Amino acid sequence: MTAKPMLDASDLEAYLRARGRAAPVSRLDALDGYLTAVLVGPKFIDPQIWLGQLLGERTLLATEESREHLAIQAVVHHHNRLSETMAQFPYLYRPQLPPHRDGGLDPMFWSLGFLAATRLAPRAWKSVTNPDKPEHAAFQTLDPMLFGTEAIAEADVPAQAKAILDLREHFKVRRHRSMR
Numbered sequence: 001m002t003a004k005p006m007l008d009a010s011d012l013e014a015y016l017r018a019r020g021r022a023a024p025v026s027r028l029d030a031l032d033g034y035l036t037a038v039l040v041g042p043k044f045i046d047p048q049i050w051l052g053q054l055l056g057e058r059t060l061l062a063t064e065e066s067r068e069h070l071a072i073q074a075v076v077h078h079h080n081r082l083s084e085t086m087a088q089f090p091y092l093y094r095p096q097l098p099p100h101r102d103g104g105l106d107p108m109f110w111s112l113g114f115l116a117a118t119r120l121a122p123r124a125w126k127s128v129t130n131p132d133k134p135e136h137a138a139f140q141t142l143d144p145m146l147f148g149t150e151a152i153a154e155a156d157v158p159a160q161a162k163a164i165l166d167l168r169e170h171f172k173v174r175r176h177r178s179m180r
Helices: 009-018 028-040 047-055 057-061 067-088 108-118 122-129 136-140 154-178
Strands: none
Touching (some): 009 067, 108 122
C-alpha cells in the first residue's frame, strides 16, 4: 500500500500559521499537544469537529490533491501515528517538544495546543481540571508541562509521557462510553 500524499512538516506548519487566529494552533508542537488531548481526553470527539476547528470547516470539503486536502492528510497521519504509538508502543511515546533557548525542552506551545483541545469538551474535562475534585491528581502530574514557565529537562520527559498515558488510561472507559 502506498502512502497517501500529504503536506510535509514545514508545509503543514506554514498552513497552520496562515490560518492565523482562526486556528487553535499554529505550530507542530502545539498540534501534537492538541491531538494528544483529543486522544487521551474523557470524551470521544468526532474528527469532523476537531479537524474543522484545526483546519477550517470548509477544508473538510476540499477536493483531493488540493492543498487543504493534503493538510487534512498530514494532520490525520499525525493523529493516527500518535494513537498507534500510545496504544501499541506506549514505551515509545514522547510529547513533541522543541529545544528551549535556555536548554532543555520547551513545553509552552505543546501545552497551549493541549489546553485548546480540552475546550472541545470542557464539562467532560472538569473532573480532572478542577483542583477541588478528587480526580484532579490524575491531571496534576502534568502541571509542570501544562502550566510551568520553565524548560523541561529531557530526563523528565519520560515521566511526563507516562502521566499522559496514565490520563489516557484513566479516561479509557468514559471515552469509549461516549462513542455510543
